Amino acid sequence: SFRGNPDLRPEESLGWDVGIEQSLLDGLVVVDVTWFDQNLENEIQGFGQTVRNLNGTSHRQGVELSATAELFDGFSTTAMYTYTDATDPNGMREVRRPMHSASLSAAYTFYQGRAQLFGEVIYNGAMDDLEFINATPQTRVTLTDYVLVNIGGSFKVNETVEVYGRVENLLDERYEEVFGYNTQGRAAFAGVKARF
Numbered sequence: 001s002f003r004g005n006p007d008l009r010p011e012e013s014l015g016w017d018v019g020i021e022q023s024l025l026d027g028l029v030v031v032d033v034t035w036f037d038q039n040l041e042n043e044i045q046g047f048g049q050t051v052r053n054l055n056g057t058s059h060r061q062g063v064e065l066s067a068t069a070e071l072f073d074g075f076s077t078t079a080m081y082t083y084t085d086a087t088d089p090n091g092m093r094e095v096r097r098p099m100h101s102a103s104l105s106a107a108y109t110f111y112q113g114r115a116q117l118f119g120e121v122i123y124n125g126a127m128d129d130l131e132f133i134n135a136t137p138q139t140r141v142t143l144t145d146y147v148l149v150n151i152g153g154s155f156k157v158n159e160t161v162e163v164y165g166r167v168e169n170l171l172d173e174r175y176e177e178v179f180g181y182n183t184q185g186r187a188a189f190a191g192v193k194a195r196f
Contacts, residue, residue: 003050012041015060029069037061043088045095046130056089060097077106093128096178098145100125114156122148129179146175165190 015038022031040058044051062084070076081102086094093099105120126145152166165188172186 001049005050005052008044008051009042009053011044014039019064028071029067032064032066034064035062036064054089058086058088058094060084060086060094062086074109075106077104079104092140095129095140096127096143098125098127100145111155115153116155117151117153119149119151122150124148124175124177129176131179141179143176143179146173147171148173148175160195162193162195163191164193 015036017034017036019032019034023029024031038060040060042053043058045054062082064080064082066078066080068076068078079102082100084097084099084101086097086099088094100123102123103120105118107116107118109116124146127143128140129143131139131141148168149170150166150168151170152164154162154164156162167186167188169184169186174185175183177183
């Protein structure tokens, strides 16, 4: 029953960002701070059984902080945090855009560079969404924050063949990125890459 919208206009955006990167402790740590700002016109949004353009300007601004450290030979870690203030043309928080998000990742390369282990923790803050299934008019709901843990590794058998494996959502976190839609639980992947 979904209908197309022949009057739909393309989105248009204009934005900028400015940042500072600083190396510390003889290059062992690199810190980066970036401020960003973006305006979006004709934002496309689902509405009932079709899509439409929002009238007015959506505004997004915020700051991103990151730090990368080479703690010892073969081991590196990166921490990131982003604050985003995103509002729609009515001045309300934009849906599906968390105000706070962060991540922490680490990787260790060893065995003469042939083996690697990695892990990451991802935080996604609470965010608004629209209850579009049973509500007319649409009402706002809050999707709770969540934390995901991913791990994996790889091993180069030779210069041509590499085997790898990873586990996503290791702790089997239950969360929603879109209201009413489940996301993938714990999942494991393994494979072989060949270069010729």
